[in-house]
Amino acid sequence: QKEVEQDPGPLSVPEGAIVSLNCTYSNSAFQYFMWYRQYSRKGPELLMYTYSSGNKEDGRFTAQVDKSSKYISLFIRDSQPSDSATYLCAMFYGSGNTGKLIFGQGTTLQVKP
Amino acid sequence: DAGVTQSPTHLIKTRGQQVTLRCSPISGHKSVSWYQQVLGQGPQFIFQYYEKEERGRGNFPDRFSARQFPNYSSELNVNALLLGDSALYLCASSFGGGQPQHFGDGTRLSIL
Numbered sequence: 001q002k003e004v005e006q007d008p009g010p011l012s013v014p015e016g017a018i019v020s021l022n023c024t025y026s027n028s029a030f031q032y033f034m035w036y037r038q039y040s041r042k043g044p045e046l047l048m049y050t051y052s053s054g055n056k057e058d059g060r061f062t063a064q065v066d067k068s069s070k071y072i073s074l075f076i077r078d079s080q081p082s083d084s085a086t087y088l089c090a091m092f093y094g095s096g097n098t099g100k101l102i103f104g105q106g107t108t109l110q111v112k113p
Numbered sequence: 114d115a116g117v118t119q120s121p122t123h124l125i126k127t128r129g130q131q132v133t134l135r136c137s138p139i140s141g142h143k144s145v146s147w148y149q150q151v152l153g154q155g156p157q158f159i160f161q162y163y164e165k166e167e168r169g170r171g172n173f174p175d176r177f178s179a180r181q182f183p184n185y186s187s188e189l190n191v192n193a194l195l196l197g198d199s200a201l202y203l204c205a206s207s208f209g210g211g212q213p214q215h216f217g218d219g220t221r222l223s224i225l
C-alpha cells in the first residue's frame with residue numbers, strides 16, 4: 001500500500017465547473033500538506049500549503065485537511081482552461097531541518113472551453 | 114526574484130555513462146532536495162541537504178550521490194547509468210524543516 005493514494009484520473013470538466021481533487025494517506029506522522037500544479041514539461045508549482053485540519057482558501061482554490069480521516073482535498077471554483085494540468089498532493093515527513101515530501105501519483109485535469 | 118534554476122534542461126546519455134545535474138536554490142534557502150519523477154508518477158525523494166550536510170536519502174542505489182556547496186547550490190551525480198534512470202530530475206529548495214519547498218523545472222534525462 002502506498003503512503004499517499006491519489007486517483008490519477010484523467011478528470012475532464014466543462015469550463016466554470018467546481019473541481020474536487022482528493023488524496024488519502026496512511027502515515028499519521030505527516031505534518032504539512034501541500035498541493036502542487038504541474039504543467040507539461042514544467043516543474044511542480046506550489047498552490048496551497050496547510051498544516052492543520054480545516055479549510056484554507058486562496059482565490060479560486062480551497063484546500064481542506066481532515067487529519068482524523070487522513071484525507072485532504074483541493075477544490076477549484078469557476079475552473080478555467082488554464083487550470084488544465086496535473087495536480088499533485090504532497091505530505092511533509094520529518095523533524096527539525098530534516099525531512100522529505102511524499103507525493104501522490106497526481107491527477108490529470110482537463111477543463112474544456 | 115529568481116526561482117530555483119536547474120541545468121541543463123535536457124540531457125541524452127547512453128548506458129554506463131555518468132551525469133552531473135546542477136541546481137541553484139532561491140536566495141536565502143539553505144535546504145535543497147532532489148526528486149526523481151518518471152512519466153505518470155509523482156516525484157520520488159532522492160536526497161536532502163541542509164547547510165551542506167546530507168540530511169536524508171531515499172531508496173536509491175549508491176550510484177546516486179549529491180553534494181551541496183557553501184553558496185547552497187547543489188549537484189546530483191548518477192554513475193553507471195541504466196535505462197531505468199530516464200526521468201525528470203527535480204530540485205527543490207526551502208528555508209528548511211517543513212517550510213514550503215519550491216521546485217525548478219527539472220532536468221530531463223534520457224538514457225539510450
